[in-house]
Amino acid sequence: MAALRRCVPRWSRTQLLGPTKTADPNGRLNTFYQQRCAFRREAKRPETKKGSVPQEGELAKAGEAPVKAQAPPVGPPPPPKAPRPSLFKPLLFTIGFTGCSFGVSAIWQYESLKSRVNTARKEPEKPIDGSQDMAHWHKWWNQLSDFQKQLILLMSTADDFWSSLTEGQRTATGIIAMNAVVLCCWRIPSMQRSMLKYFTSNPAARTRCLPMVLSSFSHYSIIHMVANMYVLWTFSSSIVSLLGREQFLAFYLSAGVISNMVSYTCKTATLRLHPSLGASGAVMAVLAAVCAKVPEAKLGLILLPMVTLTAGNALKFLLTMDTAGLVMGWRLFDHAAHLGGALFGIWYIVYGHKLIWRKREPLVKLWHNVRSQGGKPGGGPGSL
Secondary structure, three states, X not given: OHHHHHHHXXXXXXXXXXXXXXXXXXXXXXXXXXXXXXXXXXXXXXXXXXXXXXXXXXXHHOOOOOOOOOOOOOOOOOOOOOOOOOOHHHHHHHHHHHXXXXXXXXXXXXXXXXXHHHHHHOOOOXXXXXXXXXXXXXXXXXXXXXXXXXXXXXXXXXXXXXXXXXXXXXXXXXXXXXXXXXXXXXXXXXXXXXXXXXXXXXXXXXXXXXXXXXXXXXXOOHHHHHHHHHHHHHHHHHXXXXXXXXXXXXXXXXXHHHHHHHHHXXXXXHOOOOOEOOOHHHHXXXXXXXXXXXXXXXXXXXXOOOOEEEHHHHHHHHHHHHHHHHHHOOOOOOHHHHHHHHHHHHHHHHHHHHHOHHHOHHHHHHHHHHHHHHHOOOOOOOOO
């Protein structure tokens, strides 16, 4: 009886605690163990957030193979690649602006020649007695105050200086004055946004066509402007004597636009979409045109005046430097604009002058016919 009492508690404890195995010999799961252990563990399992990586221990409890968690990337994520801007509109603008520039310059030259001929045909006026004329001006001069006399003398000196300049230097003076005005506008804080929008060329900007012209008259650095304008002043007399004032202005403006178009193309190809400004492309076209036309001319360096070299060798050196800067990615200057302006200057002085300027006669005749019909009585635009 005592042995039976000792066996009953042992049997009852074994039945209450249950077996340690999760399945019986027949392969069926033990429902009591599943409810007590597995379901309770499932309720206590922490919920994983979206995007989080499960830990190795949690995967082991769930019965899955452990996966090593990847370490987060170090540093900021790489920026998305910028799409390549379209160059269709700038290309159309370059072609149209170049054609319009040479067309307007041809008509301007026709009007200038016509005005000179009409002035020469006028009959000379009767000469005035010199003694009476001198007495009149002497009396008028004595009636002026000292300030008025000094002002007139200053204006007379300026007029004498302007008369002593060549036609090329006078044209360059107007371009230099425009560049100086734009340089002063860069120093006005309220105009910074407009200057960045219209006076810097960038293929990734919204406004891309008009800055191709205006950026050729824009300099932010005084040293940059002085260097470009000094070269323009030096070669202005030679280039205007070769092309004439009207043709030179069309050539200069077209060179600025074409050099910016070449710069746009290189920036888009390399995805280096940064703004640029300056008259370097147009000035390089002037320099290259003169050097290609007169390659044996002697040139001196600004900082080393004792060193001289021929214009042909100087042009080769500049082309080599800009090509190397473009290939190696130098960003000190816009080498693509320099190279585009220089190549356009060489092409125009060798071939372009014959292809464009010498074939302006049909346009001039058309303009002459329009002017002749408009000058007749009843020959206005509304008449038949």
